[in-house]
Amino acid sequence: MIKEDKDQDVAVHQSNVTDPIGDTDQLLSQEIPPGVDRRRFLMRSAVIGAATVMTGRVVSARERTLKAFAESLEPPQQSPAPPLDKNLNVVKKGQGPVMTVIDEFYKVGPGPSSSHTIGPMRITYDFYQRAAKLPADKLSKATKLQVNLFGSLSATGKGHGTERAALAGLVGKEPATVDPLFLDSLRDKPDQTFDVKLGAKTITVSLKDVIYDATKGDFHHPNTMTVKLLGGNEVLLEQEYYSVGGGFIEWKGYTPPKKNPPKYPFRTMKELRAHADNNKTTIAKIMLANEMSIAGRSEEEVYAFVDKIINAMTATVKSGLSMSEDDVLPGPIKLHSKAATVYKRAMDDKLAADRGVGLLSACALAASEENARGHLVITAPTGGSAGVMPSLVYALTEGRKLPLEKIRDGMLAAAAIGYLCKHHATLSAAEGGCQAEIGVASAMAAALIATANDAESRVVENAAESALEHHLGMTCDPVAGYVQVPCVERCAFGAVKAWTAYEIASNEIASRHRIDLDATIQALAETAKDMNSKYKETSEAGLALSVTLC
Ligand code: SF4
Numbered sequence: 001m002i003k004e005d006k007d008q009d010v011a012v013h014q015s016n017v018t019d020p021i022g023d024t025d026q027l028l029s030q031e032i033p034p035g036v037d038r039r040r041f042l043m044r045s046a047v048i049g050a051a052t053v054m055t056g057r058v059v060s061a062r063e064r065t066l067k068a069f070a071e072s073l074e075p076p077q078q079s080p081a082p083p084l085d086k087n088l089n090v091v092k093k094g095q096g097p098v099m100t101v102i103d104e105f106y107k108v109g110p111g112p113s114s115s116h117t118i119g120p121m122r123i124t125y126d127f128y129q130r131a132a133k134l135p136a137d138k139l140s141k142a143t144k145l146q147v148n149l150f151g152s153l154s155a156t157g158k159g160h161g162t163e164r165a166a167l168a169g170l171v172g173k174e175p176a177t178v179d180p181l182f183l184d185s186l187r188d189k190p191d192q193t194f195d196v197k198l199g200a201k202t203i204t205v206s207l208k209d210v211i212y213d214a215t216k217g218d219f220h221h222p223n224t225m226t227v228k229l230l231g232g233n234e235v236l237l238e239q240e241y242y243s244v245g246g247g248f249i250e251w252k253g254y255t256p257p258k259k260n261p262p263k264y265p266f267r268t269m270k271e272l273r274a275h276a277d278n279n280k281t282t283i284a285k286i287m288l289a290n291e292m293s294i295a296g297r298s299e300e301e302v303y304a305f306v307d308k309i310i311n312a313m314t315a316t317v318k319s320g321l322s323m324s325e326d327d328v329l330p331g332p333i334k335l336h337s338k339a340a341t342v343y344k345r346a347m348d349d350k351l352a353a354d355r356g357v358g359l360l361s362a363c364a365l366a367a368s369e370e371n372a373r374g375h376l377v378i379t380a381p382t383g384g385s386a387g388v389m390p391s392l393v394y395a396l397t398e399g400r401k402l403p404l405e406k407i408r409d410g411m412l413a414a415a416a417i418g419y420l421c422k423h424h425a426t427l428s429a430a431e432g433g434c435q436a437e438i439g440v441a442s443a444m445a446a447a448l449i450a451t452a453n454d455a456e457s458r459v460v461e462n463a464a465e466s467a468l469e470h471h472l473g474m475t476c477d478p479v480a481g482y483v484q485v486p487c488v489e490r491c492a493f494g495a496v497k498a499w500t501a502y503e504i505a506s507n508e509i510a511s512r513h514r515i516d517l518d519a520t521i522q523a524l525a526e527t528a529k530d531m532n533s534k535y536k537e538t539s540e541a542g543l544a545l546s547v548t549l550c
Pocket residue numbers: 384385429433434435437438475476477478483484485486487490537
């Protein structure tokens with residue numbers, strides 16, 4: 001009800017006459033009619049009041065209230081999103097329908113960073129394979145293999161063990177199958193040498209062949225590296241590569257592999273959701289159909305891969321929880337593992353809600369600590385964020401005991417969110433800070449929970465949107481260049497935020513959710529572009545500077 005109050009009108013009028021801007025409260029109609037958005041109503045009321053003062057016209061509080069009420073009921077004008085810079089790399093990549101498939105996206109490999117360990121290992125393994133195919137006369141001249149790391153790979157590579165990952169690829173090891181103990185042995189005995197067979201030629205390599213080169217320069221991507229095969233001073237083969245985030249790699253002159261068209265082409269979440277709604281099905285089923293059509297796989301083959309990833313995620317949580325409470329993570333921070341302690345103590349929490357948050361956090365800590373140890377993790381979407389999705393998978397399978405089919409669907413819907421973020425923004429902390437890693441992981445996890453709980457497509461989108469929105473602007477400033485502080489705990493927060501996002505999305509009126517996921521992904525891209533490079537995995541600012549290690 002809007003109150004009629006003539007006395008109040010008079011008082012307000014007098015107040016305006018004596019000092020119209022002395023008491024700004026008088027410019028606001030404080031009585032907010034029911035059913036009206038409070039913020040919008042107050043803003044309209046303030047604008048009308050200010051206009052009154054500026055024009056010298058006398059408008060009563062009641063008039064202002066009625067006018068503000070009427071204007072508050074008008075449909076809100078969506079302010080057009082600012083256009084993206086056409087030179088932005090993410091814009092160029094964002095053309096055409098989403099073509100990523102699941103085995104490109106969820107990758108198993110050694111931590112602690114998909115862009116600094118899995119990517120470089122894939123790169124040097126790729127080079128090793130190219131070099132092995134060179135003609136015998138060329139190979140006979142070969143004397144040396146050399147890797148040069150640039151940009152963020154050089155700035156923070158030491159803390160990530162990039163040189164060990166790069167060497168492992170050179171000696172023919174692949175991320176999904178490398179024994180983490182091999183990488184540990186490189187750390188413990190850095191002077192080891194290895195023989196690499198290239199045709200009839202054998203070349204000896206060691207960590208000395210991986211060079212930390214310029215951290216700043218005009219690079220095509222912040223994670224740039226070159227690999228060379230030399231014969232004395234002659235370059236027999238050289239390739240410039242980019243580790244573009246999430247373990248994805250590209251190289252100079254890269255053209256994406258040819259794929260089949262998707263059954264349901266989509267560029268945006270709006271289009272994806274329209275496919276689901278128009279076909280009276282779920283986002284997960286649309287994604288399944290696309291996986292089958294793009295990659296030419298059967299349903300069984302797609303699900304077999306998804307199951308492998310679910311099992312790997314569960315295993316990484318279990319492995320992390322099984323570590324000693326006294327374990328110390330590698331590196332100069334001397335960070336004590338805490339997953340097992342948090343898990344054990346959370347189990348004793350009397351209140352179920354406290355227990356839930358504690359256990360979920362412990363699972364995220366467990367998988368993230370595995371990443372920090374350089375053990376096998378799953379990019380979802382990256383190594384640094386590798387604690388988020390596994391904690392939810394573990395909670396929904398081992399905790400909630402949801403059927404496998406629900407988790408499979410959740411994994412496909414989560415992948416859709418990750419694909420969209422990759423398509424229109426970035427998954428690389430070196431390009432976009434931590435919002436691109438933990439933020440995307442949290443959005444994916446929110447979609448996983450919503451889908452596994454049979455939420456409608458709008459709720460899935462809203463949950464993902466909400467989780468991503470509340471990570472926007474989050475910077476990457478790992479202490480001492482190690483993916484430990486803030487990364488390990490940040491995974492726990494990403495997991496809990498994902499659950500919060502699902503709780504809000506599943507309990508609000510879905511159609512009233514005002515921000516769509518596409519707009520938030522665009523904001524992610526814009527924020528990534530504007531973010532100071534000191535906060536993009538360079539350890540040049542933030543926590544990396546304010547924490548002193550003794
Ligand atoms: S701060 Fe975030 S983005 Fe940076 S290394 Fe840690 S987890 Fe990755």
